[in-house]
Amino acid sequence: MEGCKSNLMREMMLIVLCFCFMSNYAAGESDISKKEDVEISRLLKILNKPPVKTFTTKYGDIIDCIDIFKQPAFDHPLLKDHKIEVKPTFPREGMGSFTTPDNPWSEIERRKERCPLGAVPIRRTTKQELIFGSKYHWEKTKQRNSNTYPHTPMYHHFASIQPVEGKSYYGGHVIMGVHNPLVTPEQFSTSQMWIQNGPEEQINSIEAGLAVYPKLFGDNITRIFGYWTADGYKSTGCFNIFCPGFVQVHPSITFGELLEPVSVYKGKKYSIPVEVYKARASGNWLLSVGEQVIGYWPKELFTHLAHNASIIRYGGIAGALSGSPSPPMGNGHFPEYRDYDLAKAGFMREMKVFNEAGEIVYFDFTKAPRKLDTKKDNCYKLYYYSYISKPYTWNIITYGGPGGSSCP
Numbered sequence: 001m002e003g004c005k006s007n008l009m010r011e012m013m014l015i016v017l018c019f020c021f022m023s024n025y026a027a028g029e030s031d032i033s034k035k036e037d038v039e040i041s042r043l044l045k046i047l048n049k050p051p052v053k054t055f056t057t058k059y060g061d062i063i064d065c066i067d068i069f070k071q072p073a074f075d076h077p078l079l080k081d082h083k084i085e086v087k088p089t090f091p092r093e094g095m096g097s098f099t100t101p102d103n104p105w106s107e108i109e110r111r112k113e114r115c116p117l118g119a120v121p122i123r124r125t126t127k128q129e130l131i132f133g134s135k136y137h138w139e140k141t142k143q144r145n146s147n148t149y150p151h152t153p154m155y156h157h158f159a160s161i162q163p164v165e166g167k168s169y170y171g172g173h174v175i176m177g178v179h180n181p182l183v184t185p186e187q188f189s190t191s192q193m194w195i196q197n198g199p200e201e202q203i204n205s206i207e208a209g210l211a212v213y214p215k216l217f218g219d220n221i222t223r224i225f226g227y228w229t230a231d232g233y234k235s236t237g238c239f240n241i242f243c244p245g246f247v248q249v250h251p252s253i254t255f256g257e258l259l260e261p262v263s264v265y266k267g268k269k270y271s272i273p274v275e276v277y278k279a280r281a282s283g284n285w286l287l288s289v290g291e292q293v294i295g296y297w298p299k300e301l302f303t304h305l306a307h308n309a310s311i312i313r314y315g316g317i318a319g320a321l322s323g324s325p326s327p328p329m330g331n332g333h334f335p336e337y338r339d340y341d342l343a344k345a346g347f348m349r350e351m352k353v354f355n356e357a358g359e360i361v362y363f364d365f366t367k368a369p370r371k372l373d374t375k376k377d378n379c380y381k382l383y384y385y386s387y388i389s390k391p392y393t394w395n396i397i398t399y400g401g402p403g404g405s406s407c408p
């Protein structure tokens, strides 16, 4: 077993080296040499551990049930002595009910399949997803016409809102609209929350929410995703469970879970609560979606996020390979100023933060700057409202846009 472990570490180092080399090129499969190809296949076998049970979802996803103590997270050297938090406390005290009538979760709860006691679900990864998801991120991508990251082929835009910076935060809560912007295989579009701390070049970041991301998931369905880095998106971290780190605890829901139905433009709206928060007792960063704790990012993974977060952000990212137009964000329609009809644009509502006292509170929207990387409103827009009466809700954003050629 011990020999096995060190062998594994050596292989993972090798892969990391390969990825460093690869990142000078487009991250397409065609750019991978025979040798790297062999190594990636081997890593794939390591990440896709022998399952105790396997089931297939109605969309054809293969879910492997892995012994909870043998899941990929524990191959991380910092988690060697990690004490697994098998039953994270949820619902939290004083939480009330966030259940929304337009919650698409019921579909998932109807699914009978779950892993046997002592096992957790891990979505089986394809080689392409692994290549992309383990070492690639939009923050490494560049904006068109910028030379910040000249070697990467992707660029992106974001539209977000951020409660006042510099305080100590212990998590974020949001009810996210569930949208399915139409993207091509070269594009991606997210609705997400950022939890961050530290200076830019070594920023610790946890990002989670919903994404349409063909390079990660192999299709254009809206799915749950997560991401972490502890060194400014350089060498630590990855999407989902594409590298050791995230500890899966939920017996049936994991990254890649798809959400349906999705909101219809000017029609029925669907939304789902998403939270990332620091568990008081353990200090781990828990991810809950639809009031279900999926799992957590252990505190050992982080430096600056070990104690608290200084930045919480909510919004969307839309990106594409250079040469492809910018994809739609939100539901693909521009929000209109003072249009309170949430069925017309991408929306998030009930945005809150976990404060130092351990309370979940609305933050002051008047002091929360909008953060958009496009100066002109011809690309993506974001409006915020402290309160609208129908539906009765607080701290709302409407955001997004069609992208396309108007969006350089």
Ligand SMILES: *[C@@H]1O[C@H](CO)[C@@H](O)[C@H](O)[C@H]1NC(C)=O
Pocket: 182, 183, 184, 185, 219, 220
């Ligand atoms: C989305 O996926 C479906 C099924 O694979 C495909 O038929 C459709 O063309 C895709 N849409 C886009 C915009 O790529």
Ligand SMILES: *[C@@H]1O[C@H](CO)[C@@H](O)[C@H](O)[C@H]1NC(C)=O
Pocket: 168, 197, 303, 304, 305, 306, 307, 308, 309, 356
């Ligand atoms: C929050 O985290 C920062 C950086 O890790 C630390 O310096 C600070 O003392 C923490 N604040 C509290 C209230 O724990």
